[in-house]
Amino acid sequence: MSDHQPSQKELPEAPSTAPTPAGISRRGFLKGAGITAAGTALLEGVQGFSREAVASTPKGVKEFGPEPFPVTLHINGKEHALQIEPRTTLADALRIQLNMTGTKVSCDRGVCSSCTVLLDRMPVNSCMTLAIDAVGHHVTTIEGISTDEQMHPLQAAFVRHDAMQCGFCTPGMVMSCVSLLEKNPHPTEADVRYAVSGNLCRCGTYPKVFAATLDAASQLARKA
Ligand code: FES
Numbered sequence: 242m243s244d245h246q247p248s249q250k251e252l253p254e255a256p257s258t259a260p261t262p263a264g265i266s267r268r269g270f271l272k273g274a275g276i277t278a279a280g281t282a283l284l285e286g287v288q289g290f291s292r293e294a295v296a297s298t299p300k301g302v303k304e305f306g307p308e309p310f311p312v313t314l315h316i317n318g319k320e321h322a323l324q325i326e327p328r329t330t331l332a333d334a335l336r337i338q339l340n341m342t343g344t345k346v347s348c349d350r351g352v353c354s355s356c357t358v359l360l361d362r363m364p365v366n367s368c369m370t371l372a373i374d375a376v377g378h379h380v381t382t383i384e385g386i387s388t389d390e391q392m393h394p395l396q397a398a399f400v401r402h403d404a405m406q407c408g409f410c411t412p413g414m415v416m417s418c419v420s421l422l423e424k425n426p427h428p429t430e431a432d433v434r435y436a437v438s439g440n441l442c443r444c445g446t447y448p449k450v451f452a453a454t455l456d457a458a459s460q461l462a463r464k465a
């Protein structure tokens with residue numbers, strides 16, 4: 242291996258506006274890429290535009306933000322009218338704007354899944370989901386699976402099995418397991434382990450989470 246380190250002078254110049262072989266400047270390409278990523282998502286979320294329609298009608302692109310703009314989110318069976326910025330995450334819309342603080346934010350970067358909610362019954366990390374992308378979908382949070390009078394059977398099983406310590410990961414764990422039981426009412430322990438494989442618990446409650454979920458599954462099966 243050579244010890245030679247190229248000096249700044251030897252490094253090739255990377256012109257920011259030099260045309261590419263296709264005749265598109267680097268700056269122009271980056272600008273266009275930004276519009277594609279952000280603009281397409283916005284149009285699909287807000288106006289119901291298909292990805293194909295947006296791609297074929299670039300002149301129809303409408304920009305949103307940076308100021309807040311109105312959207313309606315369907316959460317736990319109710320419509321909520323909000324003013325959001327394009328950058329607002331679903332977690333922030335829930336916690337800050339709607340005071341639904343049952344959904345926890347721990348890492349805020351898609352690592353721990355403590356912010357798990359259901360989007361059309363599928364578990365998603367709400368810290369990695371833009372609120373605007375939830376427009377037109379059904380959001381279910383931990384607040385939406387029980388009533389003041391009655392816990393969800395899975396929540397009751399978590400209590401019976403003492404499946405929480407600090408509790409910070411617990412709403413996300415419960416939502417992942419609710420989603421599992423909806424899709425698979427008779428899970429094995431391996432199924433439960435897989436369902437919560439993205440949910441990090443620094444307190445190490447995993448064995449109790451597995452036991453609680455299997456217990457809830459058998460209780461629900463007896464009632465069915
Ligand atoms: S807070 Fe969303 S993944 Fe950690």
Ligand code: FES
Pocket residue numbers: 404405406407408409410411441442443444445446
């Ligand atoms: S109970 Fe503390 S992080 Fe899971």
